[in-house]
Amino acid sequence: MLLSPPLAVLLLGLQSALCLGLGGQNLWLLKDKVLRSQEQRAQRYLLESWKAFPARSKGGWTEPREGFFPQPLDHFNRRNNATYKQRFWVNTELWEREQGPVFLYIGGEGALTPYSVLAGEHVDLARKYRALLVSLEHRYYGASINPDGLTDQKIQFLSSQQALADLATFHAFISQQYNLTRSNTWICFGGSYPGSLSAWFRLKFPHLVYAAVASSAPVRAQLDFTAYNKVVSQSLSNPIVGGSLKCRAAVAHVFSRLDQILKGGNTSGLEADFGSCRKLNGSDDYGEFVSNLADIIMGTVQYNQETPDNSIANLCQVMTNHSLGSAYQRLVLLNKNYMASMELKCVDNSHQNVLEKLRSTEVKPYGVGERQWYYQTCAEFGYCNIDPWHALSVLKNQSSSEVAVVINGTAHCANMNPPEDRDPPSLRQARQKIDDQIGIWLASAHQYPW
Template identity: 40%
Template sequence: MISLRVTLFLVILLTSLNLSESLTRFIHGRRFYHDEKQIRLFKIKNNITDLYYDQELDHFNEAESRTWKQRYWVNDEFFERESGPVFLMIGGEGEENPIWMKKGNWVVLAQKYNALLVMLEHRFYGKSRPTEDMSTDNLKYLSSEQGLADLATFRQFIHTSFNLTNSNKWISFGGSYPGSLSAWFRLKYPHLVHAAVSSSAPMLALVNFTDYLVVVNNSLYLYSPSCPRFIAQAMSQIEGLMMTPGGRSTLEKLFRTCDSIDSDLDVANFYSAVIGNFEEAVQYNKDNRLSRNTTITIDLLCDTMDQGSIGDPLTRYATVNDIFLEEYGQKCLDISYKKFIDEMKSVSWESSASEGGRQWTYQTCVEFGFYQSTDSPKHPFGQNIPADFYINQCKDIFGSEYDLNLLQRAVRDTNTNYGGYTYEGSRVVFVNGEIDPWHALGFTGQPPNSNTETIFIKGTAHCADLYPSSQKDPASLTQARNRIDELIGQWLTQ
């Protein structure tokens, strides 16, 4: 029989009428979705105020005197001014969520250790807009190094504003890219931040991130060994249908595409979109997120793929796509490569690209790579998206000079600057989840040095340790949070 969860989604698919236009929501391993209405109501209810700090535009050019307004938040309800620490939550590649000022494991820790909570939004994301638009010329001011320098000057601003002393030790927190920033902040500015919690942080930049889909496969297999097998069968059916105009027409109807599949780039974009459904579900599986709860999990997708009563594997794969369209209120699946490029080329802060897609794509092109290609044979998703597909996007969006040679140099420089797997910072805990594909670029076993520690959490996904606790949390997650608590207690005495 079809599980209750699958049945529920099929009923919703047949009855829902309120669907919005299609949008790109999952780009280069990052979800870009912000529930503005829910956040606004939460801020009003909890008296959370947006604050702004006059930040330097370019920290590395003394001749550049321009400044801009960088957004931040403060919660001092637990703070003991004489000796309480300062907990800094680092913003990342999207609009920052002020709900973090009241929820999350760091709030629990702040209450225990009488900490001041501050959170800084990353430049070029959310309302932190250093320039009049996101033109390529302006995006040269977007980098992890500029972001770290922002943290340094902001730290000094808070230190002065609150009349703090050396007794008020700083500990940084961050998850995903901000998790990397948290570790790098401790590395580059050890006199400003006493210790760091680095969750789900990719610590090695590389062009072709083949292991991402390998971990997706392994995570699906942990729940259901048959799930990847049915995905492979569906992908084989899709590949066969892609060979003929009639087959493509069938796929357009099955997957409710917004446009016809006209070019080879549309084909690759189609594969990227439908594979992205599984990537997104695995990466954020049961993450206790703060602003938008969803029932889309590995369980649901694999239950769907395993239900023969729905139809053949291709039909089940299309049902997975329907589930995602419904969840995000989308009328259709946008697979047009031209539309995607046009969307990402928009430089206006009023465009959909400003939600983070254009900015994060730029950072992948000039610093990190991280391209989740299908080049590894150790997954069920076919071999249809080479790393070149994403590198060519860099050229199509930002200009011909953003090519493989530039990216290879950028990745080399990033690893040289921060150390990659030879990280030399101290008093840092690296936390990763077994299910999270990003753990493949992090520290999960042997710590990088004797002054750091790793925590590898069985059965959890991206940044699970940072979210509020739940009665459904596995024991491994509770143990991880307890160990982070112990480490903070130790650090504050050192």
């Protein structure tokens, strides 16, 4: 008698602010910088540790296979025969073919790169458990989109439901390509929105994937979720990450001051002090201005220590240093530091420019897809406040196989990055818990074939 496999979804919630939402232009710029920094970190990690790979090439490691395969544009309408080419990567160098598992890395709201199967927590685990590594780029992001995909008519086929159906089709494609059997247990990995997809894929297709690791996954979507500021506030006052009550109070005070100035309508001082590219024109520009400044705070909390110049500790050192002047003057300095780090001559606070950017249907096969993600969040999830995702995740164990790991004092999806010497003990312990749980899942899969 075959026993049903346990519902194996590992849900990780991080106590620093976790956010992948919309935000102002500053947050998008910061997110792109973090992605570049993570790729550089992966490169360094590979250069330092390539000797651990069993198969070597002249460059230190074998380049993974990049491929494209045709996916139905609409999985739910048989009358629509249109397709698009979806990009994927495969790394077979660590795989024990007969019984080695398959580790699927799920892409999200941006382009994937070969490093999706070369570096990261899931790759380290694949080395230990001799897994086949595969990654799938999300439809409509990166190179996985038709030239007309961003038009108002065609973008309707961008949804998490279509993406989950893509994963099921990809499962069949890879299984056929590599002659996989039931002995090759599938475990999927994802962080943030892809973390939700990871959990949902396990729930919707339990016959295809045995277990899922869902890092910082907002699986409980909520319309007009407003708990963001509470989590940011808690992070700014958390001494574990360099915050303090004084820091939180200074930030709250200065944004209250900004509100008063904007209500008065005399914005020339703000435009000069905070490097606005042009005069603020009405309430829409006011909203962009405040959002861009708030992005500096929110982005620092979200990506704490993800780049060398970006941490809550550094932010709070500035905001609590009275020798720098008033809280307003400290925020001015914080903004100048941000502009310097991003190499910005001025900050674009034009709401009209934002709209024009979001209306553009030009397909760019790199970076984060702003138009796509804006459409997807508004059409499906209701993430209108840049929410810290752990508040929408699962933070307590649901069963012996549904394990929640809460990591204090770190950042968004930090457990998924390659390990570093500066990683806090809580992060190292969390990775070990994930490792242990995967070992339990794989042992269970072999003991009770699914």
